[in-house]
Each structure stands twice: as structure tokens, then as C-alpha cells.
Amino acid sequence: MSKTDVTTAPFAYDGLDRVIHEKARLGLLTSLMAHPKGLAFADLKQLCGLTDGNLSRHLQVLQEAGLVDVNKGYEGNRPHTTCRLTKSGRRRFLDYLAVLEQLVRDAAKAAGTAERAGGKTEKPAGKHEGAPGRLGVQTI
Numbered sequence: 001m002s003k004t005d006v007t008t009a010p011f012a013y014d015g016l017d018r019v020i021h022e023k024a025r026l027g028l029l030t031s032l033m034a035h036p037k038g039l040a041f042a043d044l045k046q047l048c049g050l051t052d053g054n055l056s057r058h059l060q061v062l063q064e065a066g067l068v069d070v071n072k073g074y075e076g077n078r079p080h081t082t083c084r085l086t087k088s089g090r091r092r093f094l095d096y097l098a099v100l101e102q103l104v105r106d107a108a109k110a111a112g113t114a115e116r117a118g119g120k121t122e123k124p125a126g127k128h129e130g131a132p133g134r135l136g137v138q139t140i
Contacts, residue, residue: 011106015099017092019065024050024058029085029093032068038084059083067092 020029027048031039039047045055062068067089071082085093 013099013103015095016103017096019061019067020093020096022058024048024054025062028055028058028062028083029067029089032083032085033090033093036085038069038071038082041081041083044083062089065089 020026028044031044031047041055044050044059045052048055050058059068059070063070066086069084069086071084073080073082
């Protein structure tokens with residue numbers, strides 16, 4: 001499957017990975033990005049507001065995609081599961097964030113264009129200009 005040509009479909013946003021884009025998985029990856037050494041299952045559960053079953057299933061999807069490592073073991077006699085981003089998972093997440101940031105810039109530009117036109121439709125906001133230098137959202 002080939003990527004959509006940015007010049008013919010500037011709003012296709014092929015980099016919005018469906019594995020990452022799901023709300024719970026987006027929260028999990030953000031939590032793990034903030035904790036490079038990893039997090040315990042219970043900590044992820046609390047941070048993301050998920051049940052044991054939901055968290056297990058989302059971690060399984062992320063693990064199968066190669067985004068996270070899940071290490072199961074014991075601390076004393078109690079089971080202990082630790083999760084962390086893989087190196088490729090970190091890279092894929094950063095790439096995803098760059099596309100998401102472009103989407104936000106395009107939407108803000110389109111909203112500003114529509115406002116200036118008094119609600120009339122104008123030419124769509126620009127093309128993708130490559131990865132952004134840093135993450136951040138500007139208010140309109």
C-alpha cells in the first residue's frame with residue numbers, strides 16, 4: 001500500500017497510525033514517553049484510567065506492533081508487570097506526533113482562513129512542509 005501523494009491529497013495525514021491513534025493507546029504511549037525507564041502495570045492503569053482488561057488488551061496491541069516491551073515477573077510472591085517504549089516505538093510515536101502537529105496547524109490555518117472570509121470557503125490551507133522543529137499548539 002503506497003502513501004498518498006501530499007501534493008494531490010494534502011489532508012490525507014497517512015502518518016496518523018491507527019494503532020497509536022486510539023485514545024487509550026495514545027494515553028499509554030504518552031505516559032511511557034514521559035517515563036523512559038518504564039512503568040508498572042498498576043501505574044499505567046491509574047494514569048490512563050483503564051481497567052485491568054482494557055489495559056491488558058491495549059498493551060497487547062502495542063506489543064504486537066513493536067511499540068512497547070512488556071516484562072512480566074515477580075516481586076516477592078506478587079506478580080509484577082513493567083512496560084516501556086521500545087526504541088522503534090519511541091521513534092514511531094515522535095513521527096506520529098509530527099503528523100498530528102501538522103494536522104493541528106492546518107486546521108488552525110483553515111479556521112483562520114474561514115473566519116477572515118466571513119464563513120466563505122477559500123482555498124484549503126497549505127501542504128505538509130516536513131517535520132516540525134518542536135511540539136506546541138498556537139492559539140488562534
